Amino acid sequence: MLSKLVLNSESLNNVLDNKEISRHSILEIYHNAIKNPNELFSTAQVLRKKHKGNSVTFSKKAFFNIVNLCKDSCSYCTYKAEPGEEKLSLMSKQQITELLDLAKKYRCVEALFVTGEQPEQRYQEAKDWLKENGFTSTSEYLIHASEIALEKGLFPHTNAGNLNFEEMKELKKTNVSMGLMLENISERLTEKGMPHYLAASKRPKARLEILENSGKLQIPMTTGILVGIGETIEEIIDSLLTIKELHQKYGNIQEVILQNFQPKQDTRMKDEPSADEKYFKTIVALSRIIMPEMNIQIPPNLSPKSYQSFLSVGINDWGGISPLTPDFVNPEFSWPEINKVDENSKSAGFDLKCRFPIYPEFFSFISKELQEKMKEIQNEEGLVKEEYWR
Numbered sequence: 001m002l003s004k005l006v007l008n009s010e011s012l013n014n015v016l017d018n019k020e021i022s023r024h025s026i027l028e029i030y031h032n033a034i035k036n037p038n039e040l041f042s043t044a045q046v047l048r049k050k051h052k053g054n055s056v057t058f059s060k061k062a063f064f065n066i067v068n069l070c071k072d073s074c075s076y077c078t079y080k081a082e083p084g085e086e087k088l089s090l091m092s093k094q095q096i097t098e099l100l101d102l103a104k105k106y107r108c109v110e111a112l113f114v115t116g117e118q119p120e121q122r123y124q125e126a127k128d129w130l131k132e133n134g135f136t137s138t139s140e141y142l143i144h145a146s147e148i149a150l151e152k153g154l155f156p157h158t159n160a161g162n163l164n165f166e167e168m169k170e171l172k173k174t175n176v177s178m179g180l181m182l183e184n185i186s187e188r189l190t191e192k193g194m195p196h197y198l199a200a201s202k203r204p205k206a207r208l209e210i211l212e213n214s215g216k217l218q219i220p221m222t223t224g225i226l227v228g229i230g231e232t233i234e235e236i237i238d239s240l241l242t243i244k245e246l247h248q249k250y251g252n253i254q255e256v257i258l259q260n261f262q263p264k265q266d267t268r269m270k271d272e273p274s275a276d277e278k279y280f281k282t283i284v285a286l287s288r289i290i291m292p293e294m295n296i297q298i299p300p301n302l303s304p305k306s307y308q309s310f311l312s313v314g315i316n317d318w319g320g321i322s323p324l325t326p327d328f329v330n331p332e333f334s335w336p337e338i339n340k341v342d343e344n345s346k347s348a349g350f351d352l353k354c355r356f357p358i359y360p361e362f363f364s365f366i367s368k369e370l371q372e373k374m375k376e377i378q379n380e381e382g383l384v385k386e387e388y389w390r
């Protein structure tokens, strides 16, 4: 397969020969791809086949919108609620338990716990809610929720923004993996008028520190970038190189999500265009050549008409797909039916597989107890797909 690909680009030939690629070459590849993307796309495809074969994975999940009060304000976000708003979510222990039971009935394997950024630091409502449930911090509550999830046979994956070292250390006991989007490594995007101006937790230094901590703790980590928020291509490439360096240093990045920005009413970015599909695809392919062995994910609901075409530019994962809860971050984009994703993956030439919220390559990072619990519901080949996508 490799020898069949005849490329004009010396840089892409180097990539196929497993040579390290410089920032300068990546930029050059990008600019050539803007004129004609074929060589970049076929290189990404070859690497994808080489490292991931013909399979594409997903995790069957339920999305727990634990608390959406948030001390930050990103200009693109409608997840965040203010006290009194209709969309405000403050899940009680009982609501969490009920949703876990329902998720189990639907045969979900993942409980995705999402929160705003340290809500109790800014809102009395959050403090009261924690107190009513018997806790003093959001992370304490998440630790408790994760324990119940495990008891019920679901595997927790928490993305609660910037948690500190001790909080992550505690959550590692029950979470098979955790998530934190880098978003972007650019300081410029935190300046006045930019999307992260009012979000201290999105300062690159702050996010990096958390990701570094996840490395020191050897937590299988999901991270990624948000594409289309006014960044330059240099800033995208620097963000991808940052993730690559983190992984070279600690070995714990299990997947990279490439999330395409979608504008929303009632946000400061409502009049900005959504991420351009050609631009987005080029970035997907660049990610594959920068990190040939990485698990690379795009959410299918954010490209409803064309998600399957991303299989031929380098992705190998669809992320969490929920049969019962909305995507509370992008509620206007419902998740496709798993059957449909199967069909579409198949007609593009790929084999859909169900995975846990931790990829098999990382099983050794987590406790024996957690590994045993996962083994209870799978056979030698992993999760039996037919059982998990109805």
Ligand SMILES: O=c1nc2n(C[C@H](O)[C@H](O)[C@H](O)CO)c3cc(O)ccc3cc-2c(=O)[nH]1
Binding pocket: 114, 157, 158, 159, 178, 179, 180, 222, 257, 298, 299, 300, 301, 302, 318, 319, 320, 327, 328, 329, 330, 333
């Ligand atoms: O695998 C993950 N996917 C995460 N995703 C991806 C999510 O499952 C969906 O695929 C996308 O939101 C699609 O809109 C998030 C999406 C959000 O919009 C907000 C938060 C997250 C957090 C995670 C996460 O921690 N891990």
Ligand SMILES: C[C@H]1O[C@@H](n2cnc3c(N)ncnc32)[C@H](O)[C@@H]1O
Binding pocket: 076, 077, 078, 181, 183, 225, 226, 259, 260, 261, 262, 263, 264, 329, 330
């Ligand atoms: C949880 C993740 O959801 C993503 N996120 C937040 N708002 C949007 C939006 N408008 N469009 C796409 N993704 C978004 C961010 O990347 C955040 O980290």
Ligand code: MET
Binding pocket: 070, 077, 079, 080, 114, 115, 116, 117, 159, 160, 161, 162, 180, 181, 329
């Ligand atoms: C909708 S964002 C949810 C997770 C966290 N608040 C973050 O931005 O990273």
Ligand code: SF4
Binding pocket: 070, 071, 072, 073, 074, 077, 078, 079, 080, 115, 116, 117, 161, 199, 201
């Ligand atoms: S994206 Fe996360 S940190 Fe930013 S406002 Fe929304 S909930 Fe808060």
